[in-house]
Amino acid sequence: MPTLRFLFVVLALTTKLPAAEPQLVSEIGSERATTGPGNNIVTHDGKTHIVWQDADRPGRGGYTNRIRTFDRATGEWSKAYTLGPGIDNHARPTIAIDSKGYLHVVLSGHNSMMNYRRSVNPNDASKWTKSEPIDLGTYPMLVCGPNDVLVCTCRPNTHSGVNLYTKTGDEKWQERESILHRAKQYNGYAGYNVALFWGPDDVLHLSADVYEGVGYTDHRGTHQSIVYMKSSDLGKTWTKADGTALPEKIEPTLPDVLVEIDVGPNGPAQEARLRNGGVVVDSKNRPYAYFTEAEKGIGRPRLMTLEQGKWVDLPLPEAFAKQWPTGNILGARGHLTIDADDALHVLVEYSEKPPEGKVEARSSRTIGVGLLTSRDGGKSFAARELLPIDEKRHLSQVGLERQTGHNELPSNRLPSLIVTDGEQRYPKVGEVLQNKVFWLQP
Numbered sequence: 001m002p003t004l005r006f007l008f009v010v011l012a013l014t015t016k017l018p019a020a021e022p023q024l025v026s027e028i029g030s031e032r033a034t035t036g037p038g039n040n041i042v043t044h045d046g047k048t049h050i051v052w053q054d055a056d057r058p059g060r061g062g063y064t065n066r067i068r069t070f071d072r073a074t075g076e077w078s079k080a081y082t083l084g085p086g087i088d089n090h091a092r093p094t095i096a097i098d099s100k101g102y103l104h105v106v107l108s109g110h111n112s113m114m115n116y117r118r119s120v121n122p123n124d125a126s127k128w129t130k131s132e133p134i135d136l137g138t139y140p141m142l143v144c145g146p147n148d149v150l151v152c153t154c155r156p157n158t159h160s161g162v163n164l165y166t167k168t169g170d171e172k173w174q175e176r177e178s179i180l181h182r183a184k185q186y187n188g189y190a191g192y193n194v195a196l197f198w199g200p201d202d203v204l205h206l207s208a209d210v211y212e213g214v215g216y217t218d219h220r221g222t223h224q225s226i227v228y229m230k231s232s233d234l235g236k237t238w239t240k241a242d243g244t245a246l247p248e249k250i251e252p253t254l255p256d257v258l259v260e261i262d263v264g265p266n267g268p269a270q271e272a273r274l275r276n277g278g279v280v281v282d283s284k285n286r287p288y289a290y291f292t293e294a295e296k297g298i299g300r301p302r303l304m305t306l307e308q309g310k311w312v313d314l315p316l317p318e319a320f321a322k323q324w325p326t327g328n329i330l331g332a333r334g335h336l337t338i339d340a341d342d343a344l345h346v347l348v349e350y351s352e353k354p355p356e357g358k359v360e361a362r363s364s365r366t367i368g369v370g371l372l373t374s375r376d377g378g379k380s381f382a383a384r385e386l387l388p389i390d391e392k393r394h395l396s397q398v399g400l401e402r403q404t405g406h407n408e409l410p411s412n413r414l415p416s417l418i419v420t421d422g423e424q425r426y427p428k429v430g431e432v433l434q435n436k437v438f439w440l441q442p
Contacts, residue, residue: 022387022438023070025418026080029437030055030063030089031427033420035397036108037141037193037276037334038094040418041439042407044101044123046072050418050439051093051105053086058432061085065093065107067125070439081125087112089426094140096404097123098148106140107131111157114140116173134165134173141194144405146202149234153179153206159190162208164235176235179206180227183251185265186212189220191272193333198405199281204231206238207289209276210252214265221270222263226291228279228311229255241287242309258289258304258311271359277301277332278402282342288378290316290336290346292329297359299329301348303336303378314378320348323370323383328353330367337402341411344374346381347400352389367395371414371442386442387419396424414442 026033030053034040042049048070056064063086069078083093083105090110097103101122107115114134120127137154144150150167162180165173182190191211199205207228213220229238229246238246240256247254261273277290288305303316320329327350335347351365368389372381387395401415409415422435 022419022440023077024436025050025068025439026052026054026066026437028054028056028434029420029422031422031424031433031435032089032092032397033435033437034399034418035333035420036092036094037139037195038092038106038108039096039142039334039402039404040094040399041401041416042095042097042103042404043401043409043416044097044407047123048072048416049095049103049125051083051095052418052437053089053092055432055434058427058430060087062432063087063089063091065091067093067095067105069125078125081128083107083117083128084115084131090138094142096142096144096150097407098144099406100148104142104144104150106134106142106152108138108140108154109136110138112136114154116167132173135163135175137163139191139193141196142404143196143198145198145204145234151196151204151235153194153196155190155192159188161190162192162194166234179235179238179250180208181249181251182212183223183253186214186223188213188215193276195276195278195334195336197279197281197403199230199285199287200283201285202232204235205279205281205287206230207276207279207291209274209291211272212252213269218269219266221272222265222267223252223261224270224272224274225252225260226258226274226276226289227252227255228258228287228289241306241311256311258291259293259302272331275331275333277346278334278336280336280338280344280403282338282377286377288336288338288344290332292332294331296357297328297354299331301329301332301346303344303346305378316346316372316378316381319372319381319383323385324350324368326352327368334402335398335400337400337409337415339409339411339415341375342377343411344378345400345415346372347398347417348372349398366391366393369395369398369417369419373414384442386417386440393421394423396420416441
């Protein structure tokens with residue numbers, strides 16, 4: 001199987017370690033093959049299962065969601081199994097696993113039907129149940145919690161906030177009341193990328209980025225924020241971090257607001273400047289929230305936690321700047337995870353800082369990929385360069401291995417990742433963009 005070879009550097013040691021070997025998963029990945037708030041990778045009992053999106057033919061409906069399995073004992077890959085079609089590059093898969101080892105996937109729509117499937121056998125991606133519709137939506141996040149209850153969030157086709165759905169056993173998916181409502185003064189395009197994490201006491205923790213505005217063009221994204229809240233009853237009711245109860249209809253100003261940009265409903269359109277990187281909780285029930293913020297194309301990584309009931313910043317920006325002094329952090333998406341010994345792992349995508357006043361187009365920039373790891377609750381970080389910037393490649397949309405409730409992330413290895421190498425722009429009429437998809441175990 002073709003492989004590429006890269007060096008990574010551990011900041012604390014300042015020595016080069018043996019090269020990691022990215023392994024080719026697909027040669028026909030779509031222009032958005034590996035991105036999104038949902039998880040792409042689960043590992044259980046020596047097998048790592050990876051989902052992504054391929055581009056098979058031009059036009060609407062020309063996309064296919066697939067899965068492969070890597071056997072860590074033998075070093076062998078399974079063939080690619082088809083999970084289902086996608087109407088466009090937003091209709092990508094996300095995966096979770098339950099306590100018995102059954103795999104669960106949700107195949108996103110794009111303001112269209114999301115579909116669910118389960119593996120027929122535990123820890124085996126070769127056979128799947130018949131596709132089951134959930135609802136119209138985009139950007140699903142899927143986790144599996146106590147008693148193997150599945151929880152899925154998404155943005156509904158109305159763009160009106162965040163919907164939540166639960167499924168127990170063979171029962172149908174049940175919709176709960178919308179858990180986050182678009183603020184009443186906004187009526188246009190809205191985006192909400194959600195991260196979910198089960199705490200040690202089975203409390204469900206949620207972070208989300210909020211992108212709201214008036215209309216779809218001139219006043220788009222005029223209100224943005226990163227919010228946090230938690231639920232002890234599978235999403236029926238929610239509270240702030242300090243336990244303050246939230247109302248049935250939760251507008252984005254009501255949960256814990258970690259950062260906010262508000263230029264007024266009729267202010268000038270804003271690019272997506274705040275990106276949700278995820279939420280995790282350690283064994284002492286302490287939550288951590290990662291996100292990125294940008295101003296005029298220059299990004300800043302932020303990792304926050306609770307100290308004496310208040311959200312405080314940890315020294316992540318300083319750790320990033322020390323390892324990559326000329327680097328510009330790019331928007332996070334599902335880039336925070338935690339292992340069995342409470343080690344925090346923050347994945348960073350970065351480019352070279354652009355000239356002052358210039359904002360690089362997402363589809364044209366060349367990126368590198370790094371990992372910042374803290375084994376002391378975020379007080380200090382060790383940095384590793386996983387995939388350095390290389391003008392011969394166009395890396396993008398890195399997905400980090402994360403917990404979804406029952407999958408393993410042991411302390412004796414780093415989280416693996418999946419990445420797209422190729423063009424990220426939208427295809428022209430009649431065109432098919434096909435990219436390479438790689439998996440990497442650092």
